[in-house]
Amino acid sequence: MLKVEGLNQYYGGSHILRGLGFEARIGEVTVVLGRNGVGKTTLLKSLMGVVPVKTGTVALDGADITRATPYERVRRGVGYVPQGREIFSRLTVEDNLRMGQAVKPGGTAIPAELFELFPVLKQMLKRRGGDLSGGQQQQLAIARALAAGPKLLILDEPTEGIQPSIIKDIGRVIRMLADKGMNGQRMAVILVEQYYDFAAELADQYLVMERGEIIARGLGADMVADGVRERVSI
Numbered sequence: 001m002l003k004v005e006g007l008n009q010y011y012g013g014s015h016i017l018r019g020l021g022f023e024a025r026i027g028e029v030t031v032v033l034g035r036n037g038v039g040k041t042t043l044l045k046s047l048m049g050v051v052p053v054k055t056g057t058v059a060l061d062g063a064d065i066t067r068a069t070p071y072e073r074v075r076r077g078v079g080y081v082p083q084g085r086e087i088f089s090r091l092t093v094e095d096n097l098r099m100g101q102a103v104k105p106g107g108t109a110i111p112a113e114l115f116e117l118f119p120v121l122k123q124m125l126k127r128r129g130g131d132l133s134g135g136q137q138q139q140l141a142i143a144r145a146l147a148a149g150p151k152l153l154i155l156d157e158p159t160e161g162i163q164p165s166i167i168k169d170i171g172r173v174i175r176m177l178a179d180k181g182m183n184g185q186r187m188a189v190i191l192v193e194q195y196y197d198f199a200a201e202l203a204d205q206y207l208v209m210e211r212g213e214i215i216a217r218g219l220g221a222d223m224v225a226d227g228v229r230e231r232v233s234i
Helices: 040-048 070-076 093-099 112-117 119-123 134-146 164-179 196-202 228-232
Strands: 002-011 014-024 029-033 055-060 078-081 152-156 188-192 205-210 213-219
Touching: 002 040, 014 040, 014 055, 014 188, 014 213, 029 040, 029 164, 029 196, 029 228, 040 078, 040 152, 040 188, 070 078, 078 134, 093 134, 112 119, 112 134, 119 134, 134 152, 134 164, 152 164, 164 188, 164 196, 196 228, 205 228, 213 228
Parallel strands: 029 188, 029 205, 078 152, 152 188
Antiparallel strands: 002 014, 002 055, 205 213
16 A cells, blocks of 8 residues: 655755665555654655655556645545644634545545444534543544544554553554455555554554664564564663
């Protein structure tokens, strides 16, 4: 679904991402791990077009999207859940979900599957996003990204500041989206995560970053044998 080749990124004179290359496949969760400051969030922003790529290519489903704008990437099937959630706190839950459908024709109904994935959102449709708990806001942020019907879902540390019970719910949803998807369309999922156990439980494949480079990769089932925990521990 997603193919990245020779991706380089700079902030000022600093070389942040160094020749990254990998693939994220349909039906799989690709986990990106690494200590703070190694370029994980910059990678996701580059994939989403929030930060323009300096050199390299990004292809989605065989089409080059390297120079596409963020909204063009959403139209093509990329969903993005940023670190810190970034919901619209003054808008209601319903309006937040409708913002996720901005690329759809007017009057498009909010997918009922979103409320099956996150039942609490249906109960809180008329509440302002800022009145929700942190865990509920994270569920809203994921649902907002799903509202456009993506083929690729990108998540940046969805467990950050979330209570354990909701972490389990989010993990269940991520696994289901990769395995079954929405409307029978399985997704590719890219997950940046600091919580090792959560990442290891979901990973079909893993990438470990250090100083802007991918220094290790492999199958999720091999993470223990490959010593991944030791590579990313602080």
